[in-house]
Amino acid sequence: MKSKIGDIKEPSPSVELTGKIVSLREAKSNRNGAESIYHYGIIGDDSGTIQFTAWNMPSSIREGDVVELKNCTARIYNDRIRLTISSNTEVVLRPEEHMEVKRVYNEFRIKDLNLSDPYVTVSGTLSAVTERETEIRGEKVKLFNAFMDDGTASVRISSFGQPIEEGSQIKITGAKVTEFNGRLSLTMGQKTQVEKIKVSIEKGNRQYLLWDMVSPVGNVGFTGIPVNVSDRSGIIEKCSVCGKFAEGSVCRDHLDAAVVKDVSCYFTLEDGTGSISCFMDGEILKKYAGIEGDIESIDPVEVKQRIVKSLESTVVKVEGNMSQKGESFRLKVISIGTVDDKEVQAEMQKEQ
Numbered sequence: 445m446k447s448k449i450g451d452i453k454e455p456s457p458s459v460e461l462t463g464k465i466v467s468l469r470e471a472k473s474n475r476n477g478a479e480s481i482y483h484y485g486i487i488g489d490d491s492g493t494i495q496f497t498a499w500n501m502p503s504s505i506r507e508g509d510v511v512e513l514k515n516c517t518a519r520i521y522n523d524r525i526r527l528t529i530s531s532n533t534e535v536v537l538r539p540e541e542h543m544e545v546k547r548v549y550n551e552f553r554i555k556d557l558n559l560s561d562p563y564v565t566v567s568g569t570l571s572a573v574t575e576r577e578t579e580i581r582g583e584k585v586k587l588f589n590a591f592m593d594d595g596t597a598s599v600r601i602s603s604f605g606q607p608i609e610e611g612s613q614i615k616i617t618g619a620k621v622t623e624f625n626g627r628l629s630l631t632m633g634q635k636t637q638v639e640k641i642k643v644s645i646e647k648g649n650r651q652y653l654l655w656d657m658v659s660p661v662g663n664v665g666f667t668g669i670p671v672n673v674s675d676r677s678g679i680i681e682k683c684s685v686c687g688k689f690a691e692g693s694v695c696r697d698h699l700d701a702a703v704v705k706d707v708s709c710y711f712t713l714e715d716g717t718g719s720i721s722c723f724m725d726g727e728i729l730k731k732y733a734g735i736e737g738d739i740e741s742i743d744p745v746e747v748k749q750r751i752v753k754s755l756e757s758t759v760v761k762v763e764g765n766m767s768q769k770g771e772s773f774r775l776k777v778i779s780i781g782t783v784d785d786k787e788v789q790a791e792m793q794k795e796q
């Protein structure tokens with residue numbers, strides 16, 4: 445018997461349905477040591493939507509296609525019902541069928557936002573709002589950019605047309621999760637509902653385990669041990685105009701610009717559940733490594749040694765903004781401090 449998607453709430457070994465592929469993404473898996481490609485996304489009908497994982501998706505299927513599925517399974521995964529399309533599932537394209545999808549917007553904490561659930565409800569406080577004019581299909585539209593923070597993490601947000609205000613607290617329903625330059629973003633369109641609310645943001649509760657992170661978000665923290673402090677750490681030269689690395693004392697984009705000296709370092713942070721590549725520079729690094737005064741007057745070898753020494757065999761608590769490159773996460777450190785033995789022990793007791 446065919447199910448309506450909105451009625452699928454319990455696990456079932458065999459589900460039959462007709463739905464429209466709302467989103468379809470490809471990913472790689474390393475199950476049992478063998479690399480394989482799988483797909484995930486959202487399928488919906490006029491009663492609702494459901495997430496799916498497809499181990500065997502015909503390559504002709506595209507976003508927007510209406511398909512009939514026979515013999516897929518429904519399972520609870522991360523507290524949500526999800527469909528699995530396996531090699532036993534029959535997937536038949538129904539090109540002649542048109543279907544309206546009832547959008548369901550699941551409520552997310554910013555830390556848990558991810559591309560497999562791309563239409564969401566999120567609440568938070570806005571900051572760093574900027575405004576400019578842009579053109580969409582020949583029409584002038586105001587584009588607002590900002591950051592949204594809900595106490596668990598922060599994320600970039602863009603609003604096309606709908607004004608957003610600095611410092612305001614809002615709940616947005618029907619925003620789209622996207623990825624840009626390795627970072628997660630939220631996009632609000634004309635149809636996104638905006639509601640003013642009051643949210644309480646808990647400070648200092650952003651320490652996570654690395655294996656808990658599903659997406660590259662901002663303002664999150666980890667506690668771990670820095671390993672592999674890179675050889676490239678130490679004094680570097682930066683362009684005085686754009687701030688990018690000036691290799692060989694020249695910026696490729698600003699050939700005539702002066703270069704300035706700064707310090708930077710790369711290391712890997714391990715917390716026992718995973719590892720993340722970290723980058724730290726400027727005043728944060730100078731203060732942490734105890735590098736004072738004019739760096740031009742300090743021996744570069746000594747600067748490097750101080751950086752390495754300040755990180756080696758130390759437990760640190762870092763906070764920063766994540767980005768993603770390929771499969772791995774990176775962190776631009778925005779704050780760092782050492783953790784003493786007492787704090788480490790207290791943390792370990794909490795986890796037990």
Ligand SMILES: [Zn+2]
Pocket residue numbers: 683684685686687688695696697698701
């Ligand atoms: Zn430059």
